[in-house]
Amino acid sequence: MKHFLDIHQTDPADLRSIIDNAATMKASRLGRPRGAPDDDQPLKDHMVALIFEKPSTRTRVSFDVGVRQMGGQTMVLSGADMQLGHGETIADTARVLSRYVDLIMIRTFEEATLLEMAEYASVPVINGLTNRTHPCQIMADIMTFEEHNGPIKGKKVVWSGDGNNVFASFAHAAKAFDFELVFTGPQTLDPEGALNGLYTTERDPNKAVEGADLVVTDTWVSMHDPQSARERRHNQLRGYQVNDALMAKAKPDALFMHCLPAHRDDEVTSSVMDGPSSVIFDEAENRLHAQKSVMRWCLGK
Numbered sequence: 001m002k003h004f005l006d007i008h009q010t011d012p013a014d015l016r017s018i019i020d021n022a023a024t025m026k027a028s029r030l031g032r033p034r035g036a037p038d039d040d041q042p043l044k045d046h047m048v049a050l051i052f053e054k055p056s057t058r059t060r061v062s063f064d065v066g067v068r069q070m071g072g073q074t075m076v077l078s079g080a081d082m083q084l085g086h087g088e089t090i091a092d093t094a095r096v097l098s099r100y101v102d103l104i105m106i107r108t109f110e111e112a113t114l115l116e117m118a119e120y121a122s123v124p125v126i127n128g129l130t131n132r133t134h135p136c137q138i139m140a141d142i143m144t145f146e147e148h149n150g151p152i153k154g155k156k157v158v159w160s161g162d163g164n165n166v167f168a169s170f171a172h173a174a175k176a177f178d179f180e181l182v183f184t185g186p187q188t189l190d191p192e193g194a195l196n197g198l199y200t201t202e203r204d205p206n207k208a209v210e211g212a213d214l215v216v217t218d219t220w221v222s223m224h225d226p227q228s229a230r231e232r233r234h235n236q237l238r239g240y241q242v243n244d245a246l247m248a249k250a251k252p253d254a255l256f257m258h259c260l261p262a263h264r265d266d267e268v269t270s271s272v273m274d275g276p277s278s279v280i281f282d283e284a285e286n287r288l289h290a291q292k293s294v295m296r297w298c299l300g301k
């Protein structure tokens with residue numbers, strides 16, 4: 001069973017071929033309407049369940065469109081509306097869904113929910129974000145970096161802000177794709193200990209971004225963080241905002257990424273988001289292409 005649960009649980013050679021295939025598939029669609037079917041229809045006759053226990057714009061739309069382009073059908077399910085949200089076990093849900101669909105994508109809170117779904121499903125399961133990781137996002141980000149600035153191997157990536165779930169998948173990717181990753185943020189929001197050894201820390205953001213090929217940030221308050229922490233987090237993270245002065249310290253051709261949704265003028269200024277270094281909308285688009293390739297890999301198509 002080829003689940004796509006996390007970057008570090010997937011063979012680096014498979015990750016590379018997923019990205020390369022995504023680029024080929026993207027190129028083959030150039031200029032076509034978004035709803036036009038792919039020529040080869042690899043998901044013909046396939047049914048895909050997309051389960052969301054948290055809000056989503058990009059993940060939801062990109063998976064849905066991607067499945068349709070490949071000739072499959074989708075059902076988008078809200079966790080709260082399923083029996084899953086009313087006491088049915090994850091294991092039973094996984095066994096039942098496996099009788100109806102060929103592939104399950106789930107966005108959830110606890111990583112344990114994803115892992116239990118994968119353990120009991122008899123069809124592939126894809127991680128569409130948990131409190132701990134967001135691997136599909138980072139596949140799109142690697143693809144985007146390489147489209148603009150060539151191979152990411154050996155490059156310097158700097159993360160400024162909260163050591164959160166998106167950072168964790170970057171840390172896994174640093175090992176798999178062999179790039180340098182620097183975390184800059186307050187000690188109180190350091191990444192989880194399990195990621196130690198995959199990145200280095202530099203508390204001074206100005207020093208951290210020196211020589212960076214890519215600067216990345218994310219929201220200061222994630223969906224799983226209590227809203228009560230908002231003010232405290234803003235106070236802790238204010239000095240880590242990505243702005244023009246910070247970007248000026250990176251390499252002249254450095255890119256800026258943000259998985260979105262962004263809070264303009266909190267973690268990043270509008271001038272950077274809309275400026276020449278920013279590839280944020282390419283990242284969003286590449287969610288579609290990267291995930292199509294992930295789904296094909298899962299299904300052996």
Ligand code: CP
Pocket residue numbers: 055056057058059060129137259260261
């Ligand atoms: N980046 C991302 O996963 O966006 P959504 O929350 O809109 O899916």
Ligand code: NVA
Pocket residue numbers: 129164165166218219221222223224259260261
């Ligand atoms: N870190 C963010 C990412 C959203 C795509 C969150 O988990 O809310």
